[in-house]
């Protein structure tokens with residue numbers, strides 16, 4: 001490469017997995033001598049990591065691609081992510097896009113770009129296809145780093161496009177995961193988030209999800225582990241026991257999607273409400289403050305008022321501290337697209353508002369429990385006024401006066417009060433002096 | 435480094451078996467394809483961007499890979515499948531899914547298969563794969579002629595429920611039969627077909643005291 005550094009900018013849409021994959025690409029480009037610049041700045045290469053989970057995300061991805069091309073005329077525009085898988089041909093036909101790289105080959109984008117600048121035009125289909133080829137993240141914008149253990153899903157939930165765009169489930173060999181964890185810790189990260197499309201379905205040789213979790217927890221070092229998002233499959237005793245480990249954060253994002261068994265079946269979700277309740281109750285009987293967050297879909301085809309009220313009831317019953325609510329939107333290519341009894345837009349909007357209100361109430365009630373208690377906060381940011389903020393082990397947002405503490409360190413904080421409203425609620429506290 | 439598995443492949447249709455006016459089976463060569471009875475595949479037609487899931491209708495050791503399809507008149511894909519002829523290409527992805535028999539349970543458990551319409555497909559695969567299986571098959575259809583490949587099941591194991599004529603052992607929905615039936619405590623239940631039937635059957639089984647862990651579901655629509 002010439003002495004003038006080539007500039008590369010990234011834009012990520014969608015899920016944590018996409019964020020992780022962008023972070024790994026940022027590292028890769030950085031190590032190879034590129035200068036990583038902000039998406040707003042002029043760059044020689046722009047990589048857009050797209051999402052296609054909802055129609056809105058499709059539209060957003062399209063807008064970002066146009067913006068990237070407009071702001072960087074003559075630059076290389078690389079489009080990757082789920083949209084690249086779902087609309088490959090359409091995207092390849094557009095002049096403003098230089099390369100369309102599918103998810104399987106995403107990890108090789110830097111090689112593609114290197115080759116391009118050396119005058120070699122590769123077709124992305126010639127790149128190595130390995131969903132776990134990403135290098136260890138070392139220059140992420142975050143203090144937590146994701147560890148990707150699995151990709152793909154073949155559950156075929158009727159609202160979900162992922163089985164069609166991310167392909168069938170593949171699991172990363174356990175020794176590679178442990179290696180990745182060690183490298184990530186060596187790069188200074190203090191919190192690891194276990195990530196994948198459907199991580200509970202991990203299956204490599206005779207190893208299952210619990211084995212991966214245990215192997216990661218057994219790696220020496222001062223760090224903690226969080227599980228990103230999990231399906232409420234049947235967990236064995238071992239899974240519950242692992243939460244006794246001091247490094248494993250007492251928080252699960254357990255996807256419920258609906259409180260109605262009828263709706264769950266039409267979604268092809270293979271658990272019942274009672275199974276979900278069993279899991280939550282078992283955790284809370286041992287750890288009363290265990291934090292549960294969830295996803296709920298509002299207005300799924302055929303959802304009656306009674307079904308919807310069951311979702312509201314679920315929020316109260318399980319005291320979720322956060323609900324990621326999706327207003328159902330017809331997703332092309334999914335089974336739910338073809339279902340009768342689509343719920344009208346005004347009804348969906350009204351139900352979303354009601355759901356938001358219920359979930360905000362529960363969030364407030366949950367956070368209040370921490371007043372007077374101590375959380376171990378991983379400092380993510382210190383603002384100009386000297387206030388540090390980050391998350392406690394229960395994944396509750398905490399802010400406190402920094403007093404000589406550094407970013408990316410664990411600090412014990414006694415919680416004093418709750419501030420803000422809605423999504424911006426935050427616990428305020430004081431450093432506990434040793 | 436693990437290479438990603440490329441599992442997309444094209445198969446030539448070998449035979450189309452007409453079972454009723456609306457229902458047919460597609461036979462594909464099986465040679466390379468490995469699966470577990472109960473799993474499904476995703477089928478595509480050359481030149482069409484859509485695909486649909488179908489349970490595998492043949493046994494693990496059969497000569498063909500077979501699916502059972504009902505043509506849904508207002509549907510998009512199944513009418514296209516019904517026009518396929520021997521020699522046409524289809525794209526097969528898979529196998530997918532966890533709707534499978536736990537082989538360790540075969541020796542000392544009873545199996546009850548509950549199907550509506552083409553939901554019988556995975557059960558034929560299971561019965562053909564495990565000849566030693568102690569099973570009962572409860573099949574709900576509208577008319578008697580929709581008891582697909584009925585002669586393959588031992589008559590004492592097969593309960594046909596018909597709502598549109600009186601040819602079944604039970605005249606009415608399969609839930610009518612379930613309400614009265616008794617089952618061993620250690621039975622493994624497998625439910626397959628439309629979600630309304632599955633919902634009703636689940637309720638009945640739960641009311642009879644069976645645990646959700648004993649009940650496995652595969653929802654078609």
Ligand SMILES: Cc1cc2nc3c(=O)[nH]c(=O)nc-3n(C[C@H](O)[C@H](O)[C@H](O)COP(=O)(O)OP(=O)(O)OC[C@H]3O[C@@H](n4cnc5c(N)ncnc54)[C@H](O)[C@@H]3O)c2cc1C
Pocket residue numbers: 156338339340474486487488489490501502503504505506508509510511512513551552553555652653654655
């Ligand atoms: C895991 C899985 C396995 C499946 N296995 C089979 C199988 O073995 N055989 C099979 O015929 N179908 C099976 N299906 C359904 C199949 O994938 C298609 O939905 C079906 O062939 C109709 O496709 P279509 O495009 O013509 O209509 P779609 O647009 O998909 O469906 C339109 C409507 O037709 C009705 N419908 C769908 N499938 C059926 C059916 N099988 N019988 C009666 N009504 C139906 C529903 O009301 C649906 O909303 C399975 C579905 C899933 C998720």
Ligand code: SF4
Pocket residue numbers: 153154155156157160161162163197198231
């Ligand atoms: S489990 Fe369901 S919702 Fe989650 S990725 Fe798989 S198909 Fe999609």
